[in-house]
Amino acid sequence: MNANALLTRLRGQIPLLVTAVLLVSMFSVGSVQYDGFFSGQVVLNLFIDNAFLLVVAVGMTFVVLTGGIDLSVGAVVALSTMVSAWLVEKHGWPPLLVIPLVLLMGTVGGWVMGWVIHVFEIQPFIVTLAGMFLARGLCYTISIESISITNPQYTAMAQTRIPLGSLFVSPSAVIALLVVAVGFVVLHYTRLGRNVYALGGSEQSALLMGLPVQRTKTAVYAISGFCSALGGVLLTFYMLSGYGLHAVGLELDAIAAVVIGGTLLTGGSGYLLGTLLGVLVLGLIQTVISFQGTLSSWWTRIVIGALLFVFIVLQRLITARRR
């Protein structure tokens, strides 16, 4: 490999490298600045507190890689918490029945949106926006108030600690990491993954090459719907309640995580492990703000916005130069 080719390869990795450097430097600064910041448990807490975001962001990565966008994820998460809480608490259904049902609901919802997007050639943005309206509205038709969960199986999931030496993680964090692993394998080692990248690169070419465009497109939205529903289930474990106002703005966090993780918003190029880094960056911002104590929670949103700005401009500059 000559130097030029190496440089071109490296240039594609710049956003990812920047994210990695950002993550390490944020952690280092935090460790120097605050007592008790430099500990394994702080790192593990990032996974525990952001397990649901990580799962949702994995689904979003699939969608963004095809060049689409899914604005319904936050609302689907909220609907999942609401349906779980309602069925378990008000109707006494067993969690082992409710959880698969919620996951199925999310998957089918995503599949339908993908189908409408492809068959009727409507922009993904507007279809998933309608999905967002619908899911949030359905939350309120179930109940306007928050429903708290006292079911022993749910509380057990919330309180279980899996020991890791002297440290611990929650089952949700383990599930989230499993989802990342499965997503990684699917994206990089299966035919579906290849098709996702091909579709994002150029839908026209993918179609001409005889790739199953419709099946791939409906599949990614179904995956995103499944991940959102699973994220909702994990959030139910975390919050022990169902509420229509849960996860407001989560779609933006998920998109931010995907972008900061180096996936191009125009599709066709990106890394699932980058999304993991993106979620960790967002989580670390929150951790720093809580350690600081004097900073208010809205700084999180401002910093996320600023990061999004920097990374999007960076992406544009890199892709513009490549062309």
Place this chain on the structure above:
Amino acid sequence: MSTATASPVKAVTRYRLFWPAVVLAVLLLANLAFTPDFFAVHLQGGHLYGSLIDILHFGAPLILVSLGMTLVIATGGIDLSVGSTVAIAGALACLHISQSASPGSLGTVLTAVGIALGTALVLGFVNGVLVARIGVQPIIATLILMVAGRGVAQLITDGQIITVTSDPYKLIGGGYWLTMPFAILLSAVVVLATVLLTRSTALGLLLESVGGNPVASRLVGIRAARLVALVYVFSALCAALAGLMVSSNVSAADGNNAGLWIELDAILAVVLGGTSLNGGRFSIGGTVLGALIIQTLSTTVYTIGIPPETTLVFKAFVVIVVCLIQSPAFRAKLAGRGARARRTARPHAAAPKNREVGA
């Protein structure tokens, strides 16, 4: 050609504003069934009162935001940041008035309005540069301000709700002038000015040209980038004006909830009014009708006694139905199904017609 030969009924239904107007009329009539004096407007203490006036009054901010959104969508873009701009404008104005020594003076209020509009100018310019110069997709470019903007609004208000008592400021959103609520007059003036500017000059045509085909527009000598940046600035200014109205009406700025979801309502209003989301053509009259439909829908939901939160479900169905009707693929499929049914009856007649609809 076909309109000349078609019956007068067909000519009316083809008119662009026909369907939005019908929907609005049906909604208003449905209200009449629930509240018999729905259309009554009476004069009391020199002010006009009535449900219709209320709809116009509370719909004024949405009309303004939708107006800006219409021009953005006409260029093929979208502006998700309007809700945050509403919140920021209200927060800045209320902060200035509450910190001023004489909150009731006209000078203070004018400065507050100036600060809010000036900030919106900068915000819109940032959006415009991101879209037009750097070439970021409009959804993403404005998403940044949508995320960060709410944080900024909360930063300005320090997470509190700032209340103000200032008569001149109260006039903007809650006051009356010439018997009419001032907000209605203000939005009417802005809408009329925009209609004049876009329809009696070439500006509207240029915007539609840029939305239809940006590259071709640039090649024939239209400064596409400058026009695109301009519509984002205009959208931000409209949103800021709406933010002033909202905060003035309740005499308070709420960084967290002011203008929440308004970007979605505005997009819905534009789409209901018959403006295509793909850009290339727009109808300001349609947008105003669309905004009034949404406001009437909200009013209806309140009067009938359905929990207001469930309006979201209705809106979702409206968005999907309207988008399906707008989608050429959907119409082609419907026509295709009709053509297939006809083809089984008359094998030769329908085939070329089907192709024409598909294209």
